[in-house]
Amino acid sequence: MKKFRDLPTPCLVLDLERFESNLDKMSRFVTGRAVALRPHTKTHKCPQIARRQIARGAIGVCVATIAEAEVMVRNEIEGLLITAELVGQPKLSRFVDVLKRAPDTMLVVDSTEGVSELQHAVQRAGLQAAILIDLDIGQNRTGTKPGEPARALADAIAQSANLRLKGICAYAGHVAHASGFEARRQKSTDAISQALETRDLLRRAGHDVPILSVGSTGTYNIDSHIAGVTEIQAGSYVFMDVEYRQIGSATENIYADFSPALTVLATVIHRSQGKAIVDAGLKAFATDRPFGPEPLDVSGVKYEFAGDEHGRLIVENPSQPITLGDKLRFMLPHCDPNVNLYDRIHCIQGDDVVDVWSIMDRSGGYF
Amino acid sequence: MKKFRDLPTPCLVLDLERFESNLDKMSRFVTGRAVALRPHTKTHKCPQIARRQIARGAIGVCVATIAEAEVMVRNEIEGLLITAELVGQPKLSRFVDVLKRAPDTMLVVDSTEGVSELQHAVQRAGLQAAILIDLDIGQNRTGTKPGEPARALADAIAQSANLRLKGICAYAGHVAHASGFEARRQKSTDAISQALETRDLLRRAGHDVPILSVGSTGTYNIDSHIAGVTEIQAGSYVFMDVEYRQIGSATENIYADFSPALTVLATVIHRSQGKAIVDAGLKAFATDRPFGPEPLDVSGVKYEFAGDEHGRLIVENPSQPITLGDKLRFMLPHCDPNVNLYDRIHCIQGDDVVDVWSIMDRSGGYF
Numbered sequence: 001m002k003k004f005r006d007l008p009t010p011c012l013v014l015d016l017e018r019f020e021s022n023l024d025k026m027s028r029f030v031t032g033r034a035v036a037l038r039p040h041t042k043t044h045k046c047p048q049i050a051r052r053q054i055a056r057g058a059i060g061v062c063v064a065t066i067a068e069a070e071v072m073v074r075n076e077i078e079g080l081l082i083t084a085e086l087v088g089q090p091k092l093s094r095f096v097d098v099l100k101r102a103p104d105t106m107l108v109v110d111s112t113e114g115v116s117e118l119q120h121a122v123q124r125a126g127l128q129a130a131i132l133i134d135l136d137i138g139q140n141r142t143g144t145k146p147g148e149p150a151r152a153l154a155d156a157i158a159q160s161a162n163l164r165l166k167g168i169c170a171y172a173g174h175v176a177h178a179s180g181f182e183a184r185r186q187k188s189t190d191a192i193s194q195a196l197e198t199r200d201l202l203r204r205a206g207h208d209v210p211i212l213s214v215g216s217t218g219t220y221n222i223d224s225h226i227a228g229v230t231e232i233q234a235g236s237y238v239f240m241d242v243e244y245r246q247i248g249s250a251t252e253n254i255y256a257d258f259s260p261a262l263t264v265l266a267t268v269i270h271r272s273q274g275k276a277i278v279d280a281g282l283k284a285f286a287t288d289r290p291f292g293p294e295p296l297d298v299s300g301v302k303y304e305f306a307g308d309e310h311g312r313l314i315v316e317n318p319s320q321p322i323t324l325g326d327k328l329r330f331m332l333p334h335c336d337p338n339v340n341l342y343d344r345i346h347c348i349q350g351d352d353v354v355d356v357w358s359i360m361d362r363s364g365g366y367f
Numbered sequence: 368m369k370k371f372r373d374l375p376t377p378c379l380v381l382d383l384e385r386f387e388s389n390l391d392k393m394s395r396f397v398t399g400r401a402v403a404l405r406p407h408t409k410t411h412k413c414p415q416i417a418r419r420q421i422a423r424g425a426i427g428v429c430v431a432t433i434a435e436a437e438v439m440v441r442n443e444i445e446g447l448l449i450t451a452e453l454v455g456q457p458k459l460s461r462f463v464d465v466l467k468r469a470p471d472t473m474l475v476v477d478s479t480e481g482v483s484e485l486q487h488a489v490q491r492a493g494l495q496a497a498i499l500i501d502l503d504i505g506q507n508r509t510g511t512k513p514g515e516p517a518r519a520l521a522d523a524i525a526q527s528a529n530l531r532l533k534g535i536c537a538y539a540g541h542v543a544h545a546s547g548f549e550a551r552r553q554k555s556t557d558a559i560s561q562a563l564e565t566r567d568l569l570r571r572a573g574h575d576v577p578i579l580s581v582g583s584t585g586t587y588n589i590d591s592h593i594a595g596v597t598e599i600q601a602g603s604y605v606f607m608d609v610e611y612r613q614i615g616s617a618t619e620n621i622y623a624d625f626s627p628a629l630t631v632l633a634t635v636i637h638r639s640q641g642k643a644i645v646d647a648g649l650k651a652f653a654t655d656r657p658f659g660p661e662p663l664d665v666s667g668v669k670y671e672f673a674g675d676e677h678g679r680l681i682v683e684n685p686s687q688p689i690t691l692g693d694k695l696r697f698m699l700p701h702c703d704p705n706v707n708l709y710d711r712i713h714c715i716q717g718d719d720v721v722d723v724w725s726i727m728d729r730s731g732g733y734f
Contacts, residue, residue: 008434008457042675064676065646067375084646084676087636088692090375110637113691141673142637142644173674269454270477270509277509279432279451282704287655288672305655306508307540308409308703309431309451324480325455336675337649340708 002353004346005327009267010280012342013329014357016349018261019238020052025258026220026237027056035224038062038081038213040235043336045360046345047075049238054079060104062213062233066094071360073102080105081213083169083233085114085134085142092121099127106211108134108169110144112156119160131157132169132211135198137191139173146194147201154207167211168202170195171233176216177243181250188219189226196228217258218247238262241335242294262339263296263329265346266311271324276301276313278328283308285330286338293330298322303330369720371713372694376634377647379709380696381724383716385628386605387419392625393587393604394423402591405429405448405580407602410703412727413712414442416605421446427471429580429600433461438727440469447472448580450536450600452481452501452509459488466494473578475501475536477511479523486527498524499536499578502565504558506540513565521574534578535569537562538600543583544610548617555586556593563595584625585614605629608702609661629706630663630696632713633678638691643668643680645695650675652697653705660697665689670697 004013030037039053042064050061050072060079063069069082080102086095098105099122109115109131122129133153136143144150150168157165172191178184192214199209215223215232217240223229236244239262249255266280282305285293292303292311300317315322322328332338339345339359347355371380397404406420409431417428417439427446430436436449447469453462465472466489476482476498489496500520503510511517517535524532539558545551559581566576582590582599584607590596603611606629616622633647649672652660659670659678667684682689689695699705706712706726714722 006457008461085636087634087646088694090373091634094375111691139673140642141677141679267454267458269452275507279454282653282655282701283707286649287653287704288649306506308707310508312508324478327455334649337654340650340675 003351004265004348004353005351007265007346007353009265009327010284011265012339012345013263013265014345014347015261015263016347016354018259022237022240022258022261023052023056026234029221030224031057033224035229036231038079038231038233039238040064040083040233041068041072043235044238044339045071046357047072047077048357050077051075053238059231062235066091066098068360069098069105070094073098073105078102078104081132081169082107083171084108085110087114087117092117096121096125096127099129100125103127104130106130106132106166108132109157110134110142110153112153115153115156115160115163119163122162128162128164130166131163132167132213133157133165135168135170135195137170137172137194138175139171141173143170146198150198151201151205154202154205158207165207165209167209167213167230168195168199169213171214171216172219173216176218177247178218179247181248184218184247185222188222192223192226192229199228217244221250221257236335239332239335239339241332241338242291243289243334245331260296260331262335262345263331264293264338265327265329268322268324268326268328271322274315276315276322277306278311278313279309280330281305281307281310283341284311286332286334286341288337289333291333293333296329296331298328370718371632371715371720372718374632374713374720376694377631377651379706379712380630380632381606381712381714382628382630383714383721385626389604389607389625389628390419390423393601396588397591398424400591402596403598405446405598405600406605407431407450407600408435408439410602411605411706412438413724414439414444415724417444418442420605426598429602433458433465435727436465436472437461440465440472445469445471448499448536449474450538451475452477454481454484459484463488463492463494466496467492470494471497473497473499473533475499476520476524477501477509479520482520482523482527482530486530489529495529495531497533498530499534499580500524500532502535502537502562504537504539504561505542506538508540513561514568517565518568518572521569521572525574532574532576534576534580534597535562535566536580538581538583539586540583543585544614545585546614548615551585551614552589555589559590559593559596566595584611588617588624603702606699606702606706608699608705609658610656610701612698627663627698629702629712630698631660631705632694632696635689635691635693635695638689641682643682643689644673645678645680646676647697648672648674648677650708652678653699653701653708655704656700658700660700663696663698665695
């Protein structure tokens with residue numbers, strides 16, 4: 001059987017034991033609670049992983065793009081929630097195609113123009129679409145404002161013959177990585193209170209609002225205790241990354257509720273006084289955070305970006321000798337955009353490569 | 368004919384007129400000079416572009432990885448220089464396969480262990496390999512130190528029956544983006560002087576050193592005037608990016624020797640007071656620089672990253688109205704890692720999509 005250290009580097013390596021333990025832990029956490037799990041698959045873009053999440057009780061999956069929706073539907077994954085607005089052609093016609101194959105697919109909307117476009121597209125196909133209102137509870141990104149603007153949007157959806165209002169999607173992306181559990185709890189609770197008030201307003205206006213979809217890996221054990229939240233969208237828990245480890249958990253400085261399961265494997269291609277160079281740089285790691293990857297197999301070395309295909313290890317007090325040709329694993333700085341750099345995930349048990357999963361076509365994706 | 372504004376977004380759009388003008392300009396610059404062009408294809412990873420560079424007089428192409436070498440060889444591109452060390456299996460066996468199909472392929476090396484590994488691999492296959500010494504002239508990455516360490520390495524290569532020393536590769540990555548033409552000229556000249564001294568040392572030791580390969584898009588018109596430089600490796604000039612435009616040219620504050628030809632097309636998916644949200648974020652743009660993309664089609668707006676799939680446009684004084692569904696083009700922050708995020712380049716003439724080129728498999732690439 002192929003050993004992972006014989007893989008061409010750089011490549012993604014998934015430790016199945018840690019990965020499955022992450023899945024199990026989230027599954028156990030949700031089981032028996034009043035909240036469901038609809039994990040976000042923009043983290044992995046991988047049907048094999050979505051299938052494992054559903055097998056462990058997830059009620060469906062979130063996707064961020066129409067291409068992700070297409071990949072999941074093509075792989076018989078059900079219960080899709082598309083969490084970003086689909087505006088204009090050709091996305092709306094692709095949405096209609098998804099809807100034909102997966103009629104329970106839900107889509108967010110945040111403007112009356114959007115409602116109108118969507119109504120026309122869905123009506124033309126003779127279909128019905130389930131809609132969530134995308135609510136801006138502080139991220140300042142997409143989403144309608146809470147209160148009256150949301151109520152007006154709910155009215156517009158209710159007046160659209162081929163759209164059915166199913167609830168509210170309120171993602172607090174600005175809260176997910178807030179440092180310190182108590183600070184995060186306070187911020188998330190404040191943000192979600194706006195969604196609850198809006199939900200109540202919509203109900204008083206006669207709308208049915210069965211779904212309130214919120215949350216992240218950073219707030220899964222906060223939001224799930226808030227009465228009225230019906231589902232959480234955590235995604236990163238399957239892989240984990242340096243960023244999440246820094247935010248602290250309810251009990252520890254390091255957020256260790258879930259284990260770093262996904263790493264980049266790199267080769268030492270140069271070794272000289274005080275430094276080693278690995279073959280993994282700007283094209284191998286997410287670069288959107290002010291910190292880089294962290295070595296998994298060795299301590300006492302620090303990674304610095306050193307170009308498109310190179311990383312520099314400052315070797316200070318290494319816990320093991322570092323020599324030319326060594327294969328080292330690194331925790332991802334930020335898992336979602338890091339996974340997006342690769343086409344494949346190599347699954348390992350111990351040293352053995354036991355499976356290879358495809359990551360979807362990242363930059364388009366067609367049926 | 369398909370219009371580029373109907374493409375699914377985000378996607379890469381290449382303005383062929385600008386692109387070909389960039390190719391022509393570099394070709395005219397090199398013609399008749401004592402220096403040749405071996406452009407770096409890590410920028411584009413695209414055989415169609417390599418072929419156009421060679422058709423305009425390039426003597427071959429540089430590649431940064433064995434996977435890029437494989438793609439180029441598979442597409443009959445000749446004159447390869449692999450500019451990063453290949454260490455350990457499976458890369459060396461893949462190199463031998465490349466060498467079988469393209470015997471003129473050159474590879475860099477920077478250590479005696481590397482020479483020894485390479486000699487064994489090439490000998491076992493009954494082949495000969497042309498080698499350049501990778502020289503560290505200040506980037507503090509890979510490369511042997513100038514002077515005696517380089518001479519010792521040259522001796523080791525000369526003593527290897529299946530390796531032939533062809534010269535020196537001295538990439539000054541730390542100089543390529545130095546701001547201000549005069550400062551850049553001074554720094555590049557200083558760096559390359561180390562390579563020239565080492566070349567002279569090797570010659571005095573009896574080694575043949577026909578090739579001195581240096582340079583970048585930032586220094587093409589500096590290094591090509593330095594006696595002894597035989598070829599330059601510029602890559603980014605084909606596409607250009609925000610980073611290069613900031614460094615200034617010999618005559619202007621904006622480096623406009625080459626035109627921004629490659630852009631990301633995005634859709635406005637949300638519009639509200641003072642802001643617009645586009646569907647292109649951390650997964651659509653290179654994020655390794657402290658600045659983001661810049662709008663090509665509109666001024667008076669500023670882009671901010673707003674998540675994996677979102678960018679926020681701060682709309683202050685827009686040169687045209689920005690409305691829901693608008694398609695906008697953005698100059699890439701840093702072209703090489705930005706291209707690496709996509710599978711395809713859509714080529715346009717005016718508004719028409721006239722061709723689609725594939726970017727190679729980014730995370731491995733096999734024959």
